[in-house]
Amino acid sequence: MEYGIETRCIHGAEGVTRDHSYGSMGTPIYQTATFSHPGMGRSTGYDYSRESNPTRSELEKIVTSLEGAYDTVACTSGMAALSICMELFEPGSHFVCTEDLYGGSVRMFATTAAKKGLSFSYVNTSDPAATEAEIKKHPNTKALYIETPSNPTMQVTDLRIMKKLADTYGLKLIVDNTFLSPYFQNPIALGADLVVHSGTKFLGGHNDTLAGFLCSANKELAEQIRYYYKTVGPALPPFDSFLLIRGIKTLSVRMECQQKNAFRLAEWLKGHPLVTKVLYVGLATHPGYEINKSQTRGAGSMISFYVDSPETAKRVLEKVKLISYAESLGGVESLITYPMLQTHGDVPPEVRERLGITDCFLRFSVGIENADDLIADLRQALEA
Ligand SMILES: Cc1ncc(COP(=O)(O)O)c(C=O)c1O
Known part of the structure; x- marks a missing residue:
């Protein structure tokens, strides 16, 4: 039986936030950069905190459960999560985006992403015909990048229609789910491949911690993301991971x-x-x-x-x-x-x-x- 979302905010999918060594209700903060190996070629499951850390893993499991994702990486900010998302695309890839995205995303697309050879066009994605016309204009379109409701003019995009367009044209569907959080909206259940969050907002919930999440819908994407994640190094620190776990309990x-x-x-x-x-x-x-x-x-x-x-x-x-x-x-x-x-x-x-x-x-x-x-x-x- 799957727990209800209120329960999963507190316990994750399987009671993951419980510390089995001492029964501590709070998740231990593993404030460590590295982990000793029990023997040659052996690992406790954790080797180096850029790649993974037990406190952060607990948080990632909770967000994975809330989003109905295959996997999630926790990053230092929403922008860090978005920059890892951009690593998944080859130079020359084009994105069709909701026209009033968060301004920081637009800045990233116009600067660092553009330097990597990615290009972006903006359209009112609440209009499916206009969205399809924009896809057709760019033969190298590889993804739809959606915010719904959009920021800040609150346009609503039909995610089921976006999924149909994505399937028709062989595109990835990426959704920034910051505004509603997984408590109110689960884009992966509606067909999204990737979900981006500024965890700084509703997930953290207390205006005191920066964080970001990139959730993936399948193993193939998850493996690619984990590879770029350990390569680039946007890992959320253990104490901030603890604060996010605590924040999500009351989501x-x-x-x-x-x-x-x-x-x-x-x-x-x-x-x-x-x-x-x-x-x-x-x-x-x-x-x-x-x-x-x-x-x-x-x-x-x-x-x-x-x-x-x-x-x-x-x-x-x-x-x-x-x-x-x-x-x-x-x-x-x-x-x-x-x-x-x-x-x-x-x-x-x-x-x-x-x-x-x-x-x-x-x-x-x-x-x-x-x-x-x-x-x-x-x-x-x-x-x-
Ligand atoms: C919708 C949305 N996405 C992404 C971000 C970026 O998140 P962060 O500030 O955590 O880097 C923001 C920040 O305001 C946002 O509002």
Whole structure:
């Protein structure tokens, strides 16, 4: 019998977080670079921490279980996980990507990945016909790179349709699942080959640790990833692995609470006279509402919204007290971000304009504070 996801957040697939030597509830932190060998040509299963470490292995097993993956590598950041993902592709490979990806991913694609001979085009992947047309334009397309909901304009892409396109054209399907976390969405179950996470966000959950994950759907990909992982060296350190294990134990309660708050906040924002538009995939009026519902267990807690003027946007950022004006998302503390200058500052201005990342646009990561307190804080900031 497979455990429910709440149980797997705490115990992994098979109670893996229990230390059998002393019964310690906390996973031991194996703060070691290397491991002694019991004899010539023999190994305890661990040789050198760049390749593998018992604390990190526990974490990787938990994330593998949550994502329904074959294997997972834990990295020092989401970007480190993404850079390992890029190693899987030969020079000349082309990627068709969701048009409003996280800005750091766009920067990597335009710089380090481009230097390796990889190329990228961006399309509204919530439009399957446009996505297919873009694939056809580039005979060397090797993968679809999807964020759903996308960052920061919350477009929803139908992963089942992307899987069909991937099969038709022989492509890998890669999904950045950071925004919903494995608690709400499991792209591998819908056909994805690879899942990327910024573990810094919902998985870590406390805005205190950087981490990233690359999950693979099969043995062949897993072996290639393990090879590049030990070669490049983006391994998450033991103490940070421990913090991620601890964070994930409460993933289910945090995600439920954050989502509940997000519904309240989205409804409240919709009714405020200085807010001109609210983008939240949990609202039935969102164009991607039905598709998101059909492929997830929830809408998460990321809300973007437009205010009436750049002055109002500036006032909100400067006047919030409880909510912090800070980059990042997914933690217990509510954060508000100005994508134009922060997460998407490196995206070319004309692209930002086309996507609607304007000077009136704010992104809100709803935390687990009391919803009334969050509303009161936003009200005083909007109306200050
Ligand atoms: C959707 C998404 N993917 C990837 C990343 C990169 O993750 P990290 O900051 O852990 O490197 C981020 C960071 O904000 C993100 O929002």
